[in-house]
Amino acid sequence: MKNISVVSAFSVYDSVEELSSETRDLMAQAVEVRKQAYAPYSKFRVGAAILLDNGKVVLGSNQENAAYPSGLCAERVAIFQAGAIYPNAKILKMAISATADAKELSEPIPPCGACRQSIAEYEIRQDVPIEIYFMGAVGKVCKSDSLKNLLPLLFDKNFL
Secondary structure, eight states: OOOOOOOOOOESSSSSGSSSSHHHHHHHHHHHHHTTTTTTTTTTEEEEEETTSSSSEEEEEEEEOGGGOOBBBBHHHHHHHHHHHHHTOEEEEEEEEESSSOOOOOOOOOOHHHHHHHHHHHHHTSSOOOOOEOSSSSOOOOEESSHHHHHHOOGGGGGG
């Protein structure tokens, strides 16, 4: 038997003010699009903004459905839209902001497992790491230099 150790490292900023102007603007767009979330069931609103290598920004907010599995998280709305509209562009950065109607979340909220797997597909396909920034409504911002940091033992096309 052999043991392996998996270590993830994140940069933590005390606020969005510590981010570069480009990343701060991207996060501001994620915060703004979060307000457009359709979340009548969970009351949990998420916004995502993706910066592509062609300079375009693609936005997404979570979209729920009474048949719960039919909804989509903000990250997947944005990443699938980017793939559909700009299929040859590479994703450089993703900014995510989340909050709940009942309380303002101040802890960084990372992507769910399904979103991590979807982001992994794009990062593996483009063979370029995607910087991922995530936060609650206010407060600290976490940065992962790559999706592989959030999902170190990822499942990809090489297993098929």
